[in-house]
Amino acid sequence: MSHDPLSAAPPATVPGPHSAPPAGGRSARLRIAVAPSGFKESLSAAEAAAAIAEGVRRAAPEAGLDLIPLVDGGEGTAAALAAATGGRLVPHTATGPVGAPVASHFALLGDGTGTAVVEMAAVAGLALVPPDRRDPGATTTRGVGELLRAALDSGARRILVGCGDSGTSDGGAGALTALGARLLDADGRELPPGGAALARLDRIDSTGLDPRLARTEVLVACNPYNVLCGERGVARVFGPQKGATPAGVEELSAALERWAAVLSAALPVPVDLRTAPGTGASGGLGAGLAALGARLLPRFDVLLDHVDLDARLARADLVITAEGSLDGQTVRGKIPAEVASRARAAGVPVLALAGTLGHGVRAVTAAGVDAYGSIVPAPVALPEALHRAAEFLADAAERALRMVLVGTRLAA
Known part of the structure; x- marks a missing residue:
């Protein structure tokens, strides 16, 4: 998928945790902040947030979603x-x-x-x-x-x-x-x-x-x-x-x-x-x-003050972040580590999704990431992975959230 830097939209709330969630099932009480980076040469941060939101809605259609696409000085x-x-x-x-x-x-x-x-x-x-x-x-x-x-x-x-x-x-x-x-x-x-x-x-x-x-x-x-x-x-x-x-x-x-x-x-x-x-x-x-x-x-x-990030993370029950690659470099100033650090300070758990998991990825847990996983369901060529990144990311978000909901039911 091509990356259009003009497509990086301002943070959107759909629907946000600021409003009362609809009555209904247990997922109505779940407030999720979606705060990803872009996937280089594939998805802008806004496109990544939209894909994650699509997957979350499949698993928990009544959940409150706060979309916070983040930029780090690079594309968008x-x-x-x-x-x-x-x-x-x-x-x-x-x-x-x-x-x-x-x-x-x-x-x-x-x-x-x-x-x-x-x-x-x-x-x-x-x-x-x-x-x-x-x-x-x-x-x-x-x-x-x-x-x-x-x-x-x-x-x-x-x-x-x-x-x-x-x-x-x-x-x-x-x-x-x-x-x-x-x-x-x-x-x-x-x-x-x-x-x-x-x-x-x-x-x-x-x-x-x-x-x-x-x-x-x-x-x-x-x-x-x-x-x-x-x-x-x-x-x-x-x-x-x-x-x-x-x-x-x-x-x-x-x-x-x-x-x-x-x-x-x-x-x-x-x-x-x-x-x-x-x-x-x-x-x-x-x-x-x-x-x-x-x-x-x-x-x-x-760059982050304009999105009121700390306050929005603190209002969530779960934070989902994402980037093209999670590895040992992630903790050295990358968006998932920054999001995780701020969410941890607010006592909010963090799930991180990535196109690839590289050497040293376990270091992200020390930065505040509670669970992480790759979005690629099976070995695929890089061009195909880039082209299907939105699809893979949505599917991975759905799978991950269904596991979260299982855990929620067991805890209840």
């Missing part, structure tokens, strides 16, 4: 925040991750703050990189810088950059060049796009940077666990997921070390660009923007 973030604040999306064509123009957008929020939202996935996301061209050493964030300039042109006084679902690992170098920086080798020649070329970086000419950046507040909503360099750096952790070979991972890691050193010298900032929290966000975009004075903030602190 701009549309979700625009919808939540009564704002609008602004179409803009920009340079995509492989250098070709792509139809993209940014958001202008309707909350009166003069805030624009630039969603990096909308212009440099992995979904925009053809499978046969997935090389994180070659892809570029230039389009992100172009969206930032477009947001400045619109009169934005504050820009929120959502990081997630990236198809790039250039440390934000492309974004800086779009904003006026020149990246030069030892002979004074400008470097080509891509993270691998940064190994030849000698100096940065920042005299042409857009002067409006100095008087604009730029906030980066990112995963603080992601750092630019070292053993946990983006090249080693995410490079293979984006198509890098083992040799390519080492090449890219060395290039990003060079990038951090030269960038720190050219644009001194009060953080270590190698290892400060969030510098590795979106393939190092966090580091590049931090060098321009942007503030790197934990993404959920920035």
Whole structure:
């Protein structure tokens, strides 16, 4: 199933736990908060929530459902925040991750703050990189810088950059060049796009940077666990997921070390660009923007307040969350772990569903997930699993809730 970032709707209540449930069977007293992430390259968060709701209704048609599709800075973030604040999306064509123009957008929020939202996935996301061209050493964030300039042109006084679902690992170098920086080798020649070329970086000419950046507040909503360099750096952790070979991972890691050193010298900032929290966000975009004075903030602190998440979870009897994959990385700043942590604080049990269960998945129980399972009923090829994700998710939600209801009856 294709993912349309514009389909990420604002949180909906159908019918919510705020209203009295219909009289009738035991399920009428069950209030369920559905708070999933999107499934990459398959379902938006809103589509995932709708699929779970469909499955729940089959098992418990009278249950109260509170749909809370969540974004983490990746695909659908701009549309979700625009919808939540009564704002609008602004179409803009920009340079995509492989250098070709792509139809993209940014958001202008309707909350009166003069805030624009630039969603990096909308212009440099992995979904925009053809499978046969997935090389994180070659892809570029230039389009992100172009969206930032477009947001400045619109009169934005504050820009929120959502990081997630990236198809790039250039440390934000492309974004800086779009904003006026020149990246030069030892002979004074400008470097080509891509993270691998940064190994030849000698100096940065920042005299042409857009002067409006100095008087604009730029906030980066990112995963603080992601750092630019070292053993946990983006090249080693995410490079293979984006198509890098083992040799390519080492090449890219060395290039990003060079990038951090030269960038720190050219644009001194009060953080270590190698290892400060969030510098590795979106393939190092966090580091590049931090060098321009942007503030790197934990993404959920920035993104979840508008959905009143804590209060809505506390009103539920059960929380169902979901993501494309549950594994050892889930506890490092992914939506299911964040939902589970907040639900646990409210004393509400959590069920997590996923397309795949990966290495280290049991760690999610320590984060607050009480039960978890895969939505795939039998071995299937990946293309089929992506195409049938909504069907599988609905069926899995139905199966899981029927088991919950059995337990409820036994307890009664």
